[in-house]
Amino acid sequence: MSHDASIITRTPKLGRAVRIGLALAVIATIAGVSVRAYDYHHVVAWTHAQVTPSVQLVTPESGHGLQAMTLPGHLDAWISAPIHARVSGYLKSWSRDIGSQVAAGQSLAEIDTPELDQQFEQAKASLVRAQANARLAVLTDKRWKNLLASNSVSKQEADEKAGEAEAAQANVLGAQADVDRIAALEAFKHITAPFAGTVTARSTDIGDLISANNESSPALFTVSDTTRMRLYVEVPQGYADAIRPDMSVQLDVPDHPGEQFTGHLIGNSGAVNQASGSLLAQFEVDNPRGELLPGAYAEVHLPMAANNHTLTVPATTLIFRAQGPQVAVVDAHNKVVLRNVHIAMDLGDRLRIDKGLQAGDRVINHPSDSLAQGDAVQIALADDDAGKAE
Known part of the structure; x- marks a missing residue:
């Protein structure tokens, strides 16, 4: 009886241990599944975040x-004159080089013109001869008029002498005009500046053959007035209404970084260029210190009214x-x-x-x-x- 009783008392203890073990196993399984589910959702969320840009x-x-639109522009001298020779010959000397400041009428160079000099002497001699012929014709006309008064000559002969005197006077005028023409050409031996400015080019030297009749010959000198500059800007057709009377623009040039210059509108072409589709606007820029150079590139800031x-x-x-x-x-x-x-x-x-x-x-x-x-x-x-x- 005692042996059976001990078996009966141990059985409940064994069953309780099994139940606890099973419970722990179930809890561990649930925890593992939860962790795996959490990791799965975390990986899905991370993958979705990586896929979504x-x-x-x-x-x-x-x-x-007001806003500004930047457009390219270029600068030109207010006046720029290429100076060509009006007479042929050889360059005798030059007195002004590039960069020289010149006054209006100041000599730049002199051309040696031996052929023109001979033509001038010949023209003056022809004038003297014409004047002598005219004086003789006038005296002859007076004598024949006196003879006509005494009926010593016919009226026809007297009229002929009068006509010869008038023709001789006309020859004098023609000879004088020829002398004046060559004298004017003689003045072109001295090449002078047409206005005050700067010599920006010299394309000749002493001894060069100068041809006045060759249109392809380069200019001997170029003189430019740079106290004021012309600024040209190509404005696209879509922004042509930004060009308004009395408007001003700011411009930058690469050789003066950080410094701005002001230009004032002179006018515009009034037509759109079919090749470029743009309107040409011209501005005046003061340049008293000569900082701006002809032909320079400029960035032009064109003011434009904002559209709400x-x-x-x-x-x-x-x-x-x-x-x-x-x-x-x-x-x-x-x-x-x-x-x-x-x-x-x-x-x-x-x-x-x-x-x-x-x-x-x-x-x-x-x-x-x-x-x-x-x-x-x-x-x-x-x-x-x-x-x-x-």
Whole structure:
């Protein structure tokens, strides 16, 4: 009886241990499944985040006040005269070189013209001969008129002598004109400055053969007045209305970094060049210190009134595809919406859009080429926001 009783008393203890072991096994199994489920969802979320592209957003800015558009321009001297020879010969000497300041009428060079000198002497001799013939013809005319009064000669003969006297006087006038013409050419032996300015080119030297009748011959000198400059700007047709009377522009030149000059509108061509599609505008720029050089390149800042109906976005937001210019906008569900836009003005690093965007739109900056309509995206934090999140 005692042996059976001991067996009966140990059986409940063994059953309790089994139940506890089973419970622990079930708890361990549930915990393992939960951990695996958590890891699975974490991996799925991480994979989804890696697949969904991250984008940076910008907000369009409204136009206000005056804005400037930068256009290329070039500078020319206010007056620039290439000086050619009017007489043929050899260059005898020159007295002014490039960079020299000259006054109006100041001599630049002298041409040796032996042939012209001989023609001048011949013309003066012809004048003397014509004057002598004229004096003789006048005396003869007087004598024949006296003879006619006494009926010693006929009226016909007297009229002939009178005509010869008039012809001799005309020959004197012709000879005098020829002398004056050659004397004027003799004056062209001295090449002079037509106005006060700077010698910007000298294309001859002592001993050079000078030909006055060769149209292809280069200019001997070039004199330019650079106290004022002419600034020429090609304005695209779409912005031609920005050219207004009495307007002023600011310009920069590469050889004077950080310094700006002011130009005042003189006028415009009044017509659009069909080849370039632009309107030529001309400005006057004061240059009292000679800092601006003829032929120089300039960046011209053309003021333009802002349009309240336009929005400004960075040029890096633009997408070029077969549909034309587009931008990618993110909607409230973080889905991509492609918008067709119209560029009212290209400012280089910025674009002014007058169709296709609204104030407050979230525009993707630097969109990828593979971005498509309806793609899900995630918004990348800006640098300052990322710092706060950390």
